[in-house]
Amino acid sequence: MGGWSKIPEGLVRIIEEKLDLYQDKVKCRCVCSSWRLCLPKMPHQKQNLLPWLLVPLETKAETSFGFFDPLEKKVHCLKLSDPHKEMMFRGSSHGWVVNLDKNNSICLINPLTGAQVKLPPRTKFPDVGNYRPNKPGNEFGLRADTRPPFLTLSKDTVRNQFLEKVVLSSSPQSDEDFVAVAIYGVSSWLAYYKRRDNKWSALDRSNCCDVIFYQQQLYAVLCDGTVMVYNIHGSLQKKTVVSKFSKGLVSRYYLVESSGGLIMVYRHVRCYSEIDLVEPDSRTIYLYKTCGFRIFKLDTSRGEWDEIQSIGDDILFLGFNSSFSMSSKNFPGHAANCIYFTDDSILFHLQGIAGGFDIGIFNLSDGSIQHLPGYKTCESEISIWPPPVWFMPNFIN
Structure with a gap:
């Protein structure tokens, strides 16, 4: 030879x-x-390595973070600001992740460069009636409605449960006029922040599932399936209602810009319970699992949604990140017509029940769901905290 x-x-x-x-x-x-x-x-072609999953890494001394590459099936360690174990991500947009720390401060972090941009903290949201840092366990008084009374909650509860997602209109490093929009509060309201503001301003008090910046406007899908459109310039006031669907209690909607235009994704999550028969006094543990997805495409001429069975060569990435798509042609190794999803079921995370494990790949061609290659989790045994988030770098900004 x-x-x-x-x-x-x-x-x-x-x-x-x-x-x-x-x-x-x-x-x-x-x-x-x-x-x-x-x-x-x-x-x-740096982007052929992406996107990656930002995941927590347990060590003896602390909780650090790393990028999990589903193609190489490897985790690349990542150096972020201290203390690592207090970080929790509530968004990922334009190469930045949104970190909510133990004091409810909010900061945009570029994991690749280490750059940071501070946003007003959780105490500066419209639903905060009062904040008493000297009352451990009862620091926050939150509005569940537009008027008092307030719900008295601990800062940990507010941190874990009542800031669901923050999305950005553009990179704060390259755009002085970037806008951040947050889904927050007991009833999943919308608030926005503009550069140099010292607080978050109320946008809409409707129950919201997801938001996306699309063609210079902000689209929001509410928890009942209603889709709202807002002008991101000026006062960001409500503009119109596009359409409406109904859904189950645990399921969610997402808005994604794909190669074919704006699509809405319906995620069906099944909830079930397991009772520990060995210890009869133990509480019932409620678990959940994604069972499937349905896809709807916006017909702009009619202002209506049509269900579709395929997204062609596109791949969708859903979770705490700003929902996004990419073409499998540009990223060899990723299967086409699939949805990569992570666990964003906040309700279960908060209650101290096993969470963060509902991660996988849904194939629209045959309806199958599989684990991420090399990143298998067991929902009955492990809780992944903080929940992983998809990260797509922006090498230009």
């Missing part, structure tokens, strides 16, 4: 063409100098 360098050039090219991952193509060129010389020069 001759060495690797003796393999015919034509066969080497065939081998290289069969490789999907960018990093595997690079390794192929490192086998020997003759392989490197006979193969075309590699283009600079």
Whole structure:
């Protein structure tokens, strides 16, 4: 047998063409100098490694974070600001993650550069009637309605439960006029922040599931399936109602910009319970699992939603991140017509019940759900805290 360098050039090219991952193509060129010389020069394509899942990593001393690459099935350790164990992510947009710390301060962090942008803290939201830092366990008085009385809650409860997601209109590093919109409060209201504001301003007191910036406007899908549209310039006032659907108590809606336009995703989550028969006095543990998805596409001419069975070559990424899509053609190794989802069932996370495990890939072609390759979780045994979030870097900003 001759060495690797003796393999015919034509066969080497065939081998290289069969490789999907960018990093595997690079390794192929490192086998020997003759392989490197006979193969075309590699283009600079950082994004073929992405997106990644930002996950907590348990160590003896602290909880750190890492990027899990579902294609390589590896976790790359990440150095973030201290203390690592107090970080909790409630959003990911334009290469930034939204961190809510133990004191309910809110900060945008670029995990790749370490840059940070502070936003007004949770105490500066419209639902905060009073805040008493000297009352441990009863620091917050939150409005559940537009008027008192207030719900008296601990800062930990408010942190864990009552800030669901923050999305950005653009990167704060490149756009002085960026807008941040938050889903917050007991009733999932909407609030917004603009650069140099010292507080969050009320936008809508409807129960909201998800928001997205699309074609210079803000779209919000409410918990009853109603879709609202707002002008992101000026006062951000309500503009119109697009359509309405109904859903179950635990299920959720998402809005995503795809190659075919704006789509709405309905996520069906089944809730069940397990009773510990060995210890009869123990409480019932309520668990949950994603069972499937339905996809609706917006017909802009009629202002109505049509259900579709396929998203073609697109892939969707849903969870605490700003929902986004990408083409599988640009990211070899990711299966087309699939939905990558993470666990964002806040209700269960708060109650101290096992949570963070509802992570997987839904295939629209056959309706199957599988674990992320190399990242298998067991919902009956483990709680992943804080819940992972999808991260898509912005190399330009």
